[in-house]
Amino acid sequence: MSIDSTKRQKQARVLRDFRKVHRLTGALLFVFFFVISITGLLLGWKKHTGGLILAKTYTGTSTNLQDWLPVDSLTQNAFKAVKDSLGMDTTMLTLDRIDMRPDKGTVKFLFVEEYLGVQLDAATGKVLHLETRRADFIENLHDGSILDRIFGVDSGTLKVIYSTIMGVALLIFTITGFWLWYGPKRMKQGSSASLSPTTTVHRPARPLRGN
CATH class of the missing domain: 3.10.450 (Nuclear Transport Factor 2; Chain: A,)
Known part of the structure; x- marks a missing residue:
């Protein structure tokens, strides 16, 4: 087995692992990502809703x-x-x-x-x-502090845990998503480079001279 073939197999295995992590992260935290995106959008527009939110x-x-x-x-x-x-x-x-x-x-x-x-x-x-104060309610949903309100935790521990989990998950989601886009391009470039023909310069043969 050639070195290029082994390298491509390793890249393909890494790509499969990243795809699995990306899919698993998205499936497990879909609801939380959805809530964060919607509440973030509402908070961005809160001053422009005619008093509906703020x-x-x-x-x-x-x-x-x-x-x-x-x-x-x-x-x-x-x-x-x-x-x-x-x-x-x-x-x-x-x-x-x-x-x-x-x-x-x-x-x-x-x-x-x-x-x-x-x-x-x-x-x-x-x-x-x-x-x-609808804006406060949406903000508590967005940063997870509503969990502290529900369970009566004054220290904000649940908010910190929630923010840490979602921050790390979003970082993983971003890295794996980038690699799912960049990985195939890198493999394709490597394959093209390994299959490209080597240019050989042929020089015309010199005529033989007699003695």
Whole structure:
């Protein structure tokens, strides 16, 4: 068996192994790849959906911080707004974070439960908008942190595990996919080089001279 034939067999075996890994990775993680692609697309468009995914930031009456109400008063107004509008027990609400927008004169209160959000006029405490933070839900789906919410894990361990698995899987998927495209081309080039005829230069024979 020639050296070129042995080399081609090794390349073909590597190509088969890469194809098997690529197919297996795609089959096992198809649903996760699908979710990541769809949620990534939605997050990219969230500010251009007319408030369907991400509500616009409303404008308050004053951007001067000296005119703003104390944070504790605004917080009470936010809890009261949820209770009055949805009839929820405020003792069951968990405040996730407070987002202050000095350039808009607005303060946003974001709750853990049901991804609720309340926008208040920072100067008057008036409710500007009550929303469901769909963008936050989509982001939690995208990065896997929704698993921590479901199972009540505060450390974010499940998100790290999910991100690691999906990151490594995507890297493997990319490498094997590239080799499935490049490998056959490389084998074809090697075969063409080994089968190309060797050019031989023929010189005309010199006539024999007599003695």
